[in-house]
Amino acid sequence: xxxxxxxxxxxxxxxxxxxxxxxxxxGKIPILQKLKIKWALVIYGAILLLALLFSYLIPAxxxxxxxxxxxxxxxxxxxxxxLLVKAAYDxxxxxxxxxxxxxxxxxxxxxxxxEQLEISVEETYGPxxxxxxxxxxxxxxxxxxxxxxxxxxxxxxLTDEIDPLSVSIEGELLRVMNGGFKDIRxxxxxxxxxxxxxxxxxxxxxxxxxxxxxxxxxxxLRIPKGxxxxxxxxxxxxxxx
Amino acid sequence: xxxxxxxxxxxxxxxxxFYKVKAYLSVFSSLLVVQVISLLLSTNGSRMMGTSHNGFSxxxxxxxxxxxxxxxxxxxxxxxxxxxxxxxxxxDFVFVSNRVSSHLSNxxxxxxxxxxxxVTAVLAGQSFKVVMHLFLKDGYVMGTAIPFHELILxxxxxxxxxxxxxxxxxxxxMLVQLYRWFSVLLPTIVIGYMIIGARVGGEPILIVEIFxxxxxxxxxxxxxxxxxxxxCLLFFISSILTNKLEVRQ
Numbered sequence: 001x002x003x004x005x006x007x008x009x010x011x012x013x014x015x016x017x018x019x020x021x022x023x024x025x026x027g028k029i030p031i032l033q034k035l036k037i038k039w040a041l042v043i044y045g046a047i048l049l050l051a052l053l054f055s056y057l058i059p060a061x062x063x064x065x066x067x068x069x070x071x072x073x074x075x076x077x078x079x080x081x082x083l084l085v086k087a088a089y090d091x092x093x094x095x096x097x098x099x100x101x102x103x104x105x106x107x108x109x110x111x112x113x114x115e116q117l118e119i120s121v122e123e124t125y126g127p128x129x130x131x132x133x134x135x136x137x138x139x140x141x142x143x144x145x146x147x148x149x150x151x152x153x154x155x156x157x158l159t160d161e162i163d164p165l166s167v168s169i170e171g172e173l174l175r176v177m178n179g180g181f182k183d184i185r186x187x188x189x190x191x192x193x194x195x196x197x198x199x200x201x202x203x204x205x206x207x208x209x210x211x212x213x214x215x216x217x218x219x220x221l222r223i224p225k226g227x228x229x230x231x232x233x234x235x236x237x238x239x240x241x
Numbered sequence: 242x243x244x245x246x247x248x249x250x251x252x253x254x255x256x257x258x259f260y261k262v263k264a265y266l267s268v269f270s271s272l273l274v275v276q277v278i279s280l281l282l283s284t285n286g287s288r289m290m291g292t293s294h295n296g297f298s299x300x301x302x303x304x305x306x307x308x309x310x311x312x313x314x315x316x317x318x319x320x321x322x323x324x325x326x327x328x329x330x331x332x333d334f335v336f337v338s339n340r341v342s343s344h345l346s347n348x349x350x351x352x353x354x355x356x357x358x359x360v361t362a363v364l365a366g367q368s369f370k371v372v373m374h375l376f377l378k379d380g381y382v383m384g385t386a387i388p389f390h391e392l393i394l395x396x397x398x399x400x401x402x403x404x405x406x407x408x409x410x411x412x413x414x415m416l417v418q419l420y421r422w423f424s425v426l427l428p429t430i431v432i433g434y435m436i437i438g439a440r441v442g443g444e445p446i447l448i449v450e451i452f453x454x455x456x457x458x459x460x461x462x463x464x465x466x467x468x469x470x471x472x473c474l475l476f477f478i479s480s481i482l483t484n485k486l487e488v489r490q
Contacts, residue, residue: 013432015312015315016315016319018278019271019275019312019315019316019319020319022271022274022275023267023268023271023316023319023320023323024323037266037267037269037270038266040270040273041269041270041273044273044361045361047368048361048364048365048367048368049364051364051367051368051371051372052364052367052368052392054371055367055368055370055371055387058371058374153292153299153301154290154301158299161297162297178297181297182297182298183298183299183300184297184298184299184300185299185300185301185302186299186300186301186302187286187301187302187304187373188301188302188303188304189303189304189305189370189373189374190287190303190304190305191305191387191391192305192306192307192310192363192366192395192399193305193307193310193456194310194363194394194395194398194399194402195387195391195394195395195398197398197456197457197458197459197464198394198398198459198460198461198464199391200459212292
């Protein structure tokens with residue numbers, strides 16, 4: 001803990017000592033003595049200028065892999081997530097609510113002839129709310145719809161990277177789990193602090209937080225009339241009649 | 242034999258400045274080495290962000306020219322200290338000069354090195370991004386290229402930061418020349434304060450406030466005024482301090 005706290009300070013001191021040693025002894029380095037310093041500086045300057053020109057020629061812009069979104073869209077996704085969860089907790093019928101920016105990630109129908117249904121929510125991408133609507137008839141089918149909102153990390157929309165929930169029936173057990181493990185690594189070119197100081201609201205942040213909005217997921221189940229739901233961990237909310 | 246030629250202050254300063262540019266060329270070669278090191282250090286990313294939810298993990302490496310600028314700031318601070326040392330100060334007496342001309346030529350020289358340092362630091366950051374663009378694997382993403390007006394902004398701000406650190410280095414250097422024990426006392430105070438501040442209050446408040454004063458100023462004009470006034474103040478105090486030094490001490 002203490003080592004971690006003082007690591008930046010130690011690193012800074014090492015850098016200061018290193019730069020001081022370089023500055024003090026640069027003239028004594030044999031290779032640099034032989035090298036024409038003037039020419040080395042001219043060549044270095046030329047390389048920097050050429051790189052600057054080249055930087056405006058390369059195809060820069062948005063990711064070729066993940067769609068980029070604006071800060072406004074990120075805020076809207078966050079708001080949509082809040083509205084989706086609130087609607088689920090208020091036991092509203094999400095199918096009929098049409099909440100903006102809430103999309104269907106997956107939907108299907110599973111045959112079910114049992115009289116009891118135990119719901120087991122295993123590893124999921126995040127907090128999951130299960131909303132149950134009882135059908136008016138017993139058609140021996142369970143319909144499920146997975147509603148979700150966008151997952152946005154920084155300015156990248158990673159919603160499509162999150163696989164739909166895996167929903168399966170084993171006897172009278174409904175198992176809900178995530179679709180698979182994902183490990184994403186991204187490299188991002190960012191603006192220097194000398195720019196962001198004047199383009200962000202608060203200047204340079206000493207402890208810069210990244211901006212991310214994790215998508216909310218609500219599993220909407222339509223179960224046949226008369227089926228008893230067993231929910232040991234209280235994941236389930238019932239749609240108001 | 243007395244000289245009958247009247248020498249004007251601006252002429253002396255100009256001559257001393259050009260002399261220093263030629264004589265202190267090694268300052269720029271150390272800048273070159275420092276910036277090359279900074280580019281190597283930048284390849285791991287200036288900062289990283291990692292987060293995960295159940296079964297989903299994401300790591301983002303941010304590539305910027307920040308390390309290049311920060312190392313150039315340290316270089317500027319150290320360079321300013323070095324030119325206050327006795328060996329460098331004696332160079333001024335190659336010419337007919339006084340303390341005022343010596344200080345003025347030093348300030349002009351430090352501003353010149355700040356311009357070179359600040360500009361090359363920003364350009365080194367850009368060249369780093371070009372190189373990384375060529376080497377990054379699939380799945381990595383390219384951020385938006387810096388618009389031209391932001392590049393100019395970055396150059397100006399970078400130069401000003403480098404100049405501020407040069408002024409601070411000059412002040413510290415002069416202080417140490419005047420009172421030798423400051424060479425031990427100053428680092429002890431600064432490092433000790435950072436350690437005690439970090440352990441007691443979570444962060445060294447004074448240093449955080451100084452950081453906020455400059456780095457959280459979002460109006461460019463106010464930022465420039467702050468930097469210029471602080472630098473002038475530091476140079477002014479440095480020149481007053483050295484009045485106590487004997488000639489050629």
